[in-house]
Amino acid sequence: MTVIVSDHGENLLDHVPNFEHGRTLFASTTRIVCMFRLPQARLGGTRVPGLISSIDVLPTLLAQAGAPVPGDIAGHALFLDRPVEGPFREYVYSEATKPQEYERSDDAWFNLSKARAIRGNEYLLVNTPKTERMSFYQWRVDSGEQNDLMRGSVFDLQLTPVRETMRELLEKWAHEHAPLQTLNVRSEDEELDAQLDALG
Secondary structure: OEEEEOOOOOOOOOOOOOOOOOOOOOHHHHOOOEEEEOHHHOOOOOOOOOOOOHHHHHHHHHHHOOOOOOOOOOOOOOOOOOOOOOOOOOOEEEEOOOOOOOOOOOOOEOHHHOOEEEEOOOOEEEEEHHHOEEEEEOOOOOOOOOOOOOOHHHOOHHHHHHHHHHHHHHHHHHHHHOOOOEOOOHHHHHHHHHHHHHOO
């Protein structure tokens, strides 16, 4: 089986900062290529409806190889041997890797200060604690994610329950998953470099 996957997209004059990918969480930076080619090109051309995440790649590969999928893996296996019917998952989560501004008082950019987002099958909610800003987009209609539904004349009170549900899920995810903080520790970098060099 062959897999082609990318790690991120890029802001190309659609969102600022331009030609950047580490500080924003719009589709321009989070929507990536993910293709699986099965042996004998089975189910060639099949598209998985709805949302999947890069964390689904590893469990999918393990499942295809007939290997057990550890229970502590966050992703879910796609069953590629048969067509997928209906949305694969209800939400995907993402987190920025860089700070919103370069001036900061310490060397660490702590997780809970980074921008984070939850994308459902119709809406996108982005929370940026550093700037105390939350944005909400109906990305199925507004594919460029330019019209923030929490700002100006487009604000719709009827969407408040949807937004609040997504906000609560996002904050729960941010506190429970505790991804690695962006902190460069020289000794750890050197150890990692040595391990990578050993791989050839």
